Amino acid sequence: MTMDRLFATPIISVLLCILLLSGCGQNTQPLPVLGSFNQDFSLINQDGQIVTLATFNDKIYITDFFFTTCPTICPIMKTQMTRAYEAFVDNPKILLLSHTIDPDHDTVEVLHDFAQRLEIKTSKWQMVTGPKSIIYPLAKNYMLEVVESSKAPGGYIHSGSFCLIDANRNIRGYYNGTDSAEVDQLIKDIGRLQGEK
Amino acid sequence: MKMRQLLLLLIGVVLLAAPITAPATDDGGQQLYQTHCSRCHGIDGQGLRRLYPVLQGSSYFGQKLMQLPCIIQNGLTGNIRLQDGTYNRTMPGNRILDADQIARLMRYTSQLATGESAATTTITSEEVAHLLQQCQ
Numbered sequence: 001m002t003m004d005r006l007f008a009t010p011i012i013s014v015l016l017c018i019l020l021l022s023g024c025g026q027n028t029q030p031l032p033v034l035g036s037f038n039q040d041f042s043l044i045n046q047d048g049q050i051v052t053l054a055t056f057n058d059k060i061y062i063t064d065f066f067f068t069t070c071p072t073i074c075p076i077m078k079t080q081m082t083r084a085y086e087a088f089v090d091n092p093k094i095l096l097l098s099h100t101i102d103p104d105h106d107t108v109e110v111l112h113d114f115a116q117r118l119e120i121k122t123s124k125w126q127m128v129t130g131p132k133s134i135i136y137p138l139a140k141n142y143m144l145e146v147v148e149s150s151k152a153p154g155g156y157i158h159s160g161s162f163c164l165i166d167a168n169r170n171i172r173g174y175y176n177g178t179d180s181a182e183v184d185q186l187i188k189d190i191g192r193l194q195g196e197k
Numbered sequence: 198m199k200m201r202q203l204l205l206l207l208i209g210v211v212l213l214a215a216p217i218t219a220p221a222t223d224d225g226g227q228q229l230y231q232t233h234c235s236r237c238h239g240i241d242g243q244g245l246r247r248l249y250p251v252l253q254g255s256s257y258f259g260q261k262l263m264q265l266p267c268i269i270q271n272g273l274t275g276n277i278r279l280q281d282g283t284y285n286r287t288m289p290g291n292r293i294l295d296a297d298q299i300a301r302l303m304r305y306t307s308q309l310a311t312g313e314s315a316a317t318t319t320i321t322s323e324e325v326a327h328l329l330q331q332c333q
Contacts, residue, residue, distance in 0.1 A: 071289040075237040079245055117247040117286075154289075 030196065031164075031189055035171040039141045043099070043130035046111040047122045051097075055126070058167050060193050061095040062186065064160075064177055065139050065146050067102035068114045071153050073160040077177035081162070082118060085125055087187045093167075094190060096125040099138065101146050101156055103129045142171065162186060166193050226305025229298055233291055234306075242309045247282055254280070258310035262318060265306075266299050266325045267332035296326035 040053045062084055066074040081096060088094040100106035106114075111127045118125075129135075139146040144159040164173040164186060172193060175186040231240070234252075238244055242252035252258070257265045272290035276283060294302065300322040307318045 069287065069289075073236070075245065075249060078248070079236075079239075082245070114248065119246050 031172045031192060033170045033172065034174070035143060037141055037165055037169050037171060039138060041130075041134055041138055043128035043134065044108055045122060045126045045128050046108065046115040048108050048112075049122070051126050051128050056095060056097070056165070056169075058093075059095045060093060060167055060190060061097055061165050062190075063097040063099070063142060063163050063165065065099045065101050065135075065144055065158050067100050067154065067156060068106050068110055069102065069154060070156070073178050077160055077162075078118065080177050080180060080183045081125075082120075083180070083183055084162075084187060084190075085120060088190070089121075089124060093194065098125070098127045099135050100127070100129045101132075101135060101139070101158055103132060103135065143174075164189065164193075166196070223305065224301055225298075226301040226303075229294070229302045230305055233294060233302070237288070242306070244281075247284070248286075250277075250279055250284055251281060252306070252309050254311040255309065258307050262303070262307075262320075263328055265303060266296075266328045269294060269299055269302070270329060271332055296329055297322035299329075300325040 038053075043051050045051050062081070064077060064081065066077055068074075081098065085096060100111065106129050108129060111129055115122065115125070115127055136146055139158075142163045142165075144161055144163060145157070146159070147157045148155065149157050160177045161174045162177045162183070163171060164175065166172050173186065173189055175182040177183065237249040238252045239249070244251035257268065268288070269291055272288045274287040276285045278284075300320050303318055303320050303325070
């Protein structure tokens with residue numbers, strides 16, 4: 001019995017060590033750089049203020065494309081984005097940016113009402129509108145898909161992804177904005193980005 | 198040894214009984230709710246802030262039950278006043294659901310009713326079809 005135990009303990013501790021080390025190894029590995037975003041723009045937010053690329057200087061931010069009357073995936077995307085909002089509401093380093101892809105309908109007033117109903121602070125979560133000729137190319141630059149289509153419910157096909165951009169304007173991840181597990185990961189990954197020098 | 202056999206038997210009974218009792222309370226209404234309604238109104242009808250109204254306790258599951266098929270099919274727009282404030286938004290109509298599916302959905306959502314109106318409805322697809330013919 002005692003021999004057994006003596007024999008078992010080192011094996012268990014070795015196993016534990018391996019487990020712990022591999023766990024740590026995974027966490028310290030930096031998130032990959034998937035691209036960069038340097039396209040300047042000028043759009044208007046829910047409070048009628050101008051938003052440009054400079055608004056996000058030295059900030060980590062999450063961005064997506066949606067429209068307020070979208071019947072399909074946007075409601076879930078907004079539920080999930082609200083979770084990210086809650087997670088970082090007190091952290092000035094992290095911002096959220098949602099672009100409407102239906103600016104004809106989603107005017108400043110409509111976005112204002114939408115944002116008020118979501119009970120969000122503009123300084124933390126910008127919802128922007130402007131000409132399609134500016135917004136659509138931005139989606140492309142983030143490598144997110146946006147297409148107008150009369151066949152799609154609501155009139156647009158668009159990616160349901162959230163794109164994560166670091167303080168150096170590098171794209172560091174895409175997360176399915178309709179999947180709460182992926183948004184959990186997003187929240188964790190932002191924690192990791194903050195640890196980067 | 199006796200104890201173990203008894204235990205195995207018990208586990209067997211529980212495993213056998215579970216799948217038989219669980220679906221009996223639901224004839225697909227829950228699935229229909231998750232597919233067609235939950236993305237706006239939430240998995241449990243809890244709504245999203247003041248953007249999508251809470252359904253728990255909505256009068257459409259109580260005294261306005263007979264109007265529910267029409268608002269599911271044609272949507273709802275304009276001012277409504279609810280406990281958590283006023284809404285002036287648009288719920289899109291759902292043209293995919295047929296009378297039978299709406300009936301199943303309504304039998305499921307009646308559990309969101311509260312107060313004296315909390316009786317579960319036994320509405321049938323024929324009744325729903327009849328109501329749908331009378332939508333404005």
